[in-house]
Structures are given as C-alpha cells and as structure tokens.
Amino acid sequence: MFKKILIANRGEIACRVIKTARRMGIKTVAVYSDADRDAMHVEMADEAVHIGPPAAAESYLVIDKIIAAAKQTGAEAIHPGYGFLSEREAFAQALKDNGIVFIGPNPRAIAAMGDKIESKKAAAAAKVSTVPGFLGVIEDAAHATRIADEIGYPVMIKASAGGGGKGMRIANSASEVAEGFTLAKSEAKSSFGDDRVFVEKFIVNPRHIEIQVLGDKHGNVIYLGERECSIQRRNQKVIEEAPSPLLDEATRRAMGEQAVALAKAVDYDSAGTVEFVAGQDKSFYFLEMNTRLQVEHPVTEMITGIDLVEQMIRVAYGEKLALTQDQVKLNGWAVESRIYAEDPYRNFLPSIGRLVTYRPPAEGPAGDAVVRNDTGVFEGGEISLYYDPMIAKLVTWAPTREKAIAAQADALDAFAIEGIQHNIPFLSALMQHPRWQSGALSTGFIAEEYPEGFKARPPEGEAAGVMAAVAAFIDHVQNVRKRKISGQMRQGHRVAFDRDRVVLMAGTRHDVEVIDEGGKIAVRIFDGAGGAELKTHTVSSSWTPGQPVLAGQVDGRPVNLLVRTVPNGVALAYRGIATTAHVYTRREAELAALMPVKVAADTGKKLTCPMPGLVKSIAVSVGQEVKAGEALCVVEAMKMENVLRAERDGKVKSIAAKAGDSLAVDAVIMEFE
Structure with a gap:
C-alpha cells in the first residue's frame, strides 16, 4: 500500500481524505494557498506545502505546483478530491508522466466521460438514452440562440468541464440564452479554466438521480445504489438522500446496469457517478458522468457501509474490488444537508468573515440514528471569499426515511454558528416542509415552494409554545443564578419563582408563570393577564448561561434550540424559526409597549x-x-x-x-x- 499521498484540494474534502488515509496508516501531504495557511486540512495533514496566492488559478489549479509539492515530499500518489483538477485529463496524464499515481480514473476515461460533451457522445454511441441537445462547439451567443430555438425552450446552458452548479444557466427565451451563454462561459473559465459550454433541452418537473459506480483496474465495475439530489437552488444541490423515494427495485437495477455498462465501455477504474434526469413516471435519461468523488458521497457510504475514499486508494494501488454486485446491500436511509456561508434572508448571497462560534452537533449514535459531520473549518477560522462557501455537510442515518429526516432536523437545531450568515434556518425549514417529507420532489422544488425567496417564519403553533416556554425557562435559570450570586437564596432552598412574567415574541404576548419543581420547570401560559390557563409546558435541561445550544426536553420530547442571551430576553432558533423573545414583568411589558419602533433608513435611491x-x-x-x-x-x-x-x-x-x-x-x- 502507498506510504504517503498528497491531497490536491482544500476544505472539508481534504480533511475527509486525510481521515481515511490516517485510518489506513498512510501519511498525508496538504497543499495550501495564502488564504488557507491556517486551514484545518493543513493542521490535520502530516506535512503541508505552500503553493501560491489565494486565487485558485494561481494555486490549486496549477498542475506544475501540485507535482512539485508531491516530488518535494515524496508522495507516491495524489487524491484530487472534487472540483479544481479532479476531472482534468491533463492533470491525470501529467501525474502518469511523472511517475505519480492518480487516485482516480485513467486519463482516457476522464477524456471520454469527464468532459460533458464527450460523455454524451459516448453515451449515445453506447445506446444510452440521452436528453436532446447540441454537443458541438458553440461559436457565440447568436449561435447558442439559434440552437436553443431549434431544440425548443426551456434549455439549459452548461459548462463542458463543469460541476457543482458552476457555469450553468436555464433559459426560457432567446434573450435569456444570450445573457446566460456569456455568464456560463465566464464562470466556466474562472472555475475550471475551460470556457466551453453546450446546450440541451431542460426537462420540465424533473428529478435528479445519480448512480454511484466503482471500478477497478481488472475490468470489474459495480454500482452502489442511487442518490436523490433534486433539492437544488440555482442548479446547486442543497439536500441529498439515499436511496431515492422515487425508485423501485426494478428501476434501480435498470439505472445501475446502464451506469455500469457505460463505465465499462470506457474502462472506468475508480469511483464515479453517472447522473440521470428522471421523470415522475420513473423514466430516465443520461445527463452526465462525474469522473470523481461527489460532494454527496457520504449518504452512499452510510447506507452501504463502504468507504469510497478507501476504495479509490485501493483501486489506484492496483487491488481488485473486494465486493461483487450481489454483496452490495442498501441498509436504512441517509440525508445530507449542505451548510453554506450564505444569507437565506437575502436571496442566499454569500457571507464571509470569522466563525466566532462553530459548534456542530456531536457525531455518532443518537438514539436509533447516527450523526456525521464532514467539515473543513473550526471555531475562530475565516470563511474566505475565494472559494466555495460550504461550511460543512451534515449527514444523518436512520432505519427509515422518516426517522432520518427527524434526526436531521434535530441535528440542525443543535448546530451553532455565529459570526457569519448561514443557511441552517432554511435547511431546518425544509425538514418541516410537508412536500419534502412526502418525497414529492423535483429540481424545481425550491423555486416552486419559495417563489419570493425564503422569509423569516413567525413562531406559531407547537413551535411557538416550545419557544415561549424555553424563553421563560432561560429567564428563570438566569434569575436563580443572580439570586445565588447576590445571596438572596439559601443553598438548597426551592420556591416557586418568577410568577407574572410576560414573554413578547414576534409581536405576540404570552403571559406566563414559572414554577420550579426541582429538575423540571413548569411553564404555565395564560390567556392574557389574569386569564384562563391555556397550556402548561414542562421543561428540563442542564443548560447554563453561555452555552449556545439548549439541549433538553419539552413535555417529555427531546429538543435542541440555539440560544443567545440579549438584554431582557433571548434570541432563539428552532425548526427554521429565528426570533427574539423578550421576558418582562407585567409592569416592564407595559412600559416596553410605549417604546418607539426604530425605522430603517431609506436606501431606495x-x-x-x-x-x-x-x-x-x-x-x-x-x-x-x-x-x-x-x-x-x-x-x-x-x-x-x-x-x-x-x-x-x-x-x-x-x-x-x-x-x-x-x-x-x-x-x-x-x-x-
């Protein structure tokens, strides 16, 4: 086996590869730009080599610098991760020419399948059903418009060397084709160093389903089930799951066998993904092949128990696959949420800055579920504007889809991030969405369900009761602490504290009474001051002031809430709802109602x-x-x-x-x- 490998990447995927290599007893080498000097992958690796300025075109995309780093450190092989050079035939060939093993497919397979245009030609030659489109060289925007007119709208303009939603635009008219063509070429050039694009028919109300394949250098290829990746925004996957709620066993087998046939046709010899666009009637068409490890590979690992990075390393070393197709079994369900540094309340615009707080949920068993968090950041680190905005990939596994979604919702509630904006409120809201929970998905899901963008949800229903009770609980815990510090309460003394409190939350008043029952707090909610009791919630938690997550139980049910104390209250986040709850005495509430409301400055011009x-x-x-x-x-x-x-x-x-x-x-x- 290899003694030392270099990871030609950064962020969470570099950390992910290092973890497997470490478990296999293989030493690792990280490469880093100026912006990543203090990054987690640099800290985790056994060695690290500086390769240039922050811009990827001057560091992570420079083949000569990567090869020089491998030679300098004596690395025998290079894992490319995903993105950057992972699907560049020239990179794989350059490594081969320099006697360095590429932990990925052979250059010919990359040329045949890694290029989106060439892969469609190869698929057509292999009699694989493909989406109608134009695979030749597109000269300019006018040429792209003529092609789109012939195919019929809507069309998709896509970077030939693309991936991850970069260099991709959907056009519904000739004017949108012209603009989309220019933007797609520019993004493709800056992201992949290749500005070629192609145009194909966009299937209305489609689902995005992909098959994971794994091949070795001895002609063996198997498939490891499918992943549903239909929850997308701007063609960027947001949530993935495995298996797909759409497929039955017969369709899964048909897609898998087609993917294997295509891989064998080009002598594919590593982990790869054959992507399909599927209709709601389970019809499917070849979309493209990614000749690399996918971002969403953890959900496949969770339901198969197979470490794909380990398999890639073993295949690259020349070992035969240890598994046959009959031995691949799918167990349970896995859901992955991509946590991005972006503001969901401002059309998901990127956010950069320092991670003042970064406290992911604990990994490992959680009841009958399992939590996994793949990340490349740490508390106190910086989110840079130079690279992909991904912070982490939060994955949950459970015996059923329903339980995997519930576990994901709980894990998102326990994920504390401060200092930058992030999309956890949106992901949490998605987990509660009835359409998502039912599995009635399509790639247009987000655009259809959030046509005006994602808006802050007001506390209502059961969630409002939980949040009001927790706000009163936190206020009580803080008051008890103050009394102990000031000597107003004797050690071991216990009484009913904090009667006649008012919780103001999103414009709604909740009159409450808090009774300390020792270990549990009873929060009684009334219909106005002196009104009838509406509900009594019991809250128990070991939370202490300063902790960013309150983990406990409300009415006997486990809950996690993000909490941050503010003057006269607490900022809370729960189930995709973020609000500030102010807790007052009744007299304070009367006075607070008289305070003027701050009006935002007019920036309309x-x-x-x-x-x-x-x-x-x-x-x-x-x-x-x-x-x-x-x-x-x-x-x-x-x-x-x-x-x-x-x-x-x-x-x-x-x-x-x-x-x-x-x-x-x-x-x-x-x-x-």
Whole structure:
C-alpha cells in the first residue's frame, strides 16, 4: 500500500481524505494557498506545502505546483478530491508522466466521460438514452440562440468541464440564452479554466438521480445504489438522500446496469457517478458522468457501509474490488444537508468573515440514528471569499426515511454558528416542509415552494409554545443564578419563582408563570393577564448561561434550540424559526409597549452591494436612464457571478465603484436621481 499521498484540494474534502488515509496508516501531504495557511486540512495533514496566492488559478489549479509539492515530499500518489483538477485529463496524464499515481480514473476515461460533451457522445454511441441537445462547439451567443430555438425552450446552458452548479444557466427565451451563454462561459473559465459550454433541452418537473459506480483496474465495475439530489437552488444541490423515494427495485437495477455498462465501455477504474434526469413516471435519461468523488458521497457510504475514499486508494494501488454486485446491500436511509456561508434572508448571497462560534452537533449514535459531520473549518477560522462557501455537510442515518429526516432536523437545531450568515434556518425549514417529507420532489422544488425567496417564519403553533416556554425557562435559570450570586437564596432552598412574567415574541404576548419543581420547570401560559390557563409546558435541561445550544426536553420530547442571551430576553432558533423573545414583568411589558419602533433608513435611491465580492463589470454610466430589470453591474463572490438589476426606472446620478474593486456588504455601488 502507498506510504504517503498528497491531497490536491482544500476544505472539508481534504480533511475527509486525510481521515481515511490516517485510518489506513498512510501519511498525508496538504497543499495550501495564502488564504488557507491556517486551514484545518493543513493542521490535520502530516506535512503541508505552500503553493501560491489565494486565487485558485494561481494555486490549486496549477498542475506544475501540485507535482512539485508531491516530488518535494515524496508522495507516491495524489487524491484530487472534487472540483479544481479532479476531472482534468491533463492533470491525470501529467501525474502518469511523472511517475505519480492518480487516485482516480485513467486519463482516457476522464477524456471520454469527464468532459460533458464527450460523455454524451459516448453515451449515445453506447445506446444510452440521452436528453436532446447540441454537443458541438458553440461559436457565440447568436449561435447558442439559434440552437436553443431549434431544440425548443426551456434549455439549459452548461459548462463542458463543469460541476457543482458552476457555469450553468436555464433559459426560457432567446434573450435569456444570450445573457446566460456569456455568464456560463465566464464562470466556466474562472472555475475550471475551460470556457466551453453546450446546450440541451431542460426537462420540465424533473428529478435528479445519480448512480454511484466503482471500478477497478481488472475490468470489474459495480454500482452502489442511487442518490436523490433534486433539492437544488440555482442548479446547486442543497439536500441529498439515499436511496431515492422515487425508485423501485426494478428501476434501480435498470439505472445501475446502464451506469455500469457505460463505465465499462470506457474502462472506468475508480469511483464515479453517472447522473440521470428522471421523470415522475420513473423514466430516465443520461445527463452526465462525474469522473470523481461527489460532494454527496457520504449518504452512499452510510447506507452501504463502504468507504469510497478507501476504495479509490485501493483501486489506484492496483487491488481488485473486494465486493461483487450481489454483496452490495442498501441498509436504512441517509440525508445530507449542505451548510453554506450564505444569507437565506437575502436571496442566499454569500457571507464571509470569522466563525466566532462553530459548534456542530456531536457525531455518532443518537438514539436509533447516527450523526456525521464532514467539515473543513473550526471555531475562530475565516470563511474566505475565494472559494466555495460550504461550511460543512451534515449527514444523518436512520432505519427509515422518516426517522432520518427527524434526526436531521434535530441535528440542525443543535448546530451553532455565529459570526457569519448561514443557511441552517432554511435547511431546518425544509425538514418541516410537508412536500419534502412526502418525497414529492423535483429540481424545481425550491423555486416552486419559495417563489419570493425564503422569509423569516413567525413562531406559531407547537413551535411557538416550545419557544415561549424555553424563553421563560432561560429567564428563570438566569434569575436563580443572580439570586445565588447576590445571596438572596439559601443553598438548597426551592420556591416557586418568577410568577407574572410576560414573554413578547414576534409581536405576540404570552403571559406566563414559572414554577420550579426541582429538575423540571413548569411553564404555565395564560390567556392574557389574569386569564384562563391555556397550556402548561414542562421543561428540563442542564443548560447554563453561555452555552449556545439548549439541549433538553419539552413535555417529555427531546429538543435542541440555539440560544443567545440579549438584554431582557433571548434570541432563539428552532425548526427554521429565528426570533427574539423578550421576558418582562407585567409592569416592564407595559412600559416596553410605549417604546418607539426604530425605522430603517431609506436606501431606495442607492444600489448597495448585497454581499462581499469583487466587481466584475459596471454596465451603466452616469446620466444614463435605466429601466426596471435592467442589468447594472456584475459582482463575483465565491466563484459565482451575480447580476445586480434596477428595481425601478431611474437615472444614474453617480457611480462609486469600478471593475476590480473589492466591496464589503452594503457598500454603495451607485446612486440614482
């Protein structure tokens, strides 16, 4: 077996590979840019080599620097992770030419299947059903428009060397094709160093289902079941699960056998993924093949018990697969949530900064479920604007889909992150969504269910009762602590404290009484001051002030809530609901109601930067008349280009930024008359 391998990647996937290599007794080498000097993968590896500036094009994408690092450290093989050079034929070939083993497929397989255009040609030659499209070289936007007109709308414009949703646009008209073509080429160039794109028919109401394949260098190829990846936003997967709630055993076998046949046709010899677009009637069409490890590979590992990274390393070393197809068994259900540094309340715009708090839920058994967290960050670390905004991949396994979703919801509630914005509130809300829970999925799920974007949910129903009870509980715990410190309460003395309290939460008043019963707190909620009792909640927890997560029970049911104390109350997050609960005496509540409400400043005549990013271009000039919906500028953040448009008709008064400027969130870009 290899004695030392280098990981040509960063972040959570580099840490993931290091964990398996360490378990196998293999030493590891990390590479890092200036921005990653203090990154977790650098700390975890046995050795680390600096390879250049923060920009990936000057560090992680430079083949010569990666090879030099391997030679310098004596690494015998290189694992590419995903993204960056993982699907670059030239990289695999360069390693082969330099006597370094590539922990991935052979260069010919990458050329045949890693390139999205070539893979479709190979699939067509192998009689695999493919989506209608144009696979030739597209000369310009006008050429792309003519092709789209012939195929019929809607169409998808996709980077040939792409992956991870980068360089991908859906167009419903000729004008959208022209704009999407330009943006897709630009993103493809910056993300993959290859600006080729192709156009294909976009299947309406589709599901995205992929088959995990595994091959060796002795002609053996097997499939390890499927993953459902239909919950996507901007073509970026958000939640994945395995198996798919759509497929039956016959369809699973048909897709798996087709994927294996395709892999064998190109002598595929590593872990790879054959992706299909599936109709609600279980029909399916070949979409593309990713000749690398997928981001969502943990859900397959959880239901099969197979370590895909270990298998990749063993195959690269020349070992035969130890498993046959008949030995692959699917057990239980796994759900994965991608936790991103982005603001779900501001159209998921990227967020960067320091992780002031980073406390993931405990990994391992949780009742009859299992929790796993793949990450590459740590508390106190920085989220950089140069790379993908992923913070972690939270995975839960359970015997059934229903229990796996419930475990995921509990784990998300226990995931504490502060210092940056993140999408946990959105993921938590998704776990409660009836359509998601029913398995009635499609790639349009998020756009259909959240057409106006994700909005803050008000506390209501059962969740409101839980949050009000917890707010009263926390207020009581803090009051007990204050009394002990001040000497107002003798040791061991116990009485009913904190009667006649008022919890104000999202504009709703909850009159409560808190009774300490020793170990459990009873929170009685009344219908107004002196009104009839509506509900009594029992709360028990070992929470102490300062802890970011309250883990305990409400009415005998386990709960996790994110908590952060504020003056006269506590900020709470639970089941996708984030709110501030103020706890007052009745007199304080009367006075608080008289306080004036702070009004936000009017910024209607200014275009501000919605996220930290780099200005790629300014599309207007001073004095220009603009119409609602017209493009004003393009801002790049975390490898994604975002077009900022005029919200209403107006005239440009001044422009404060220029192409190449790095802007902070809410920085003024231009003003209007």
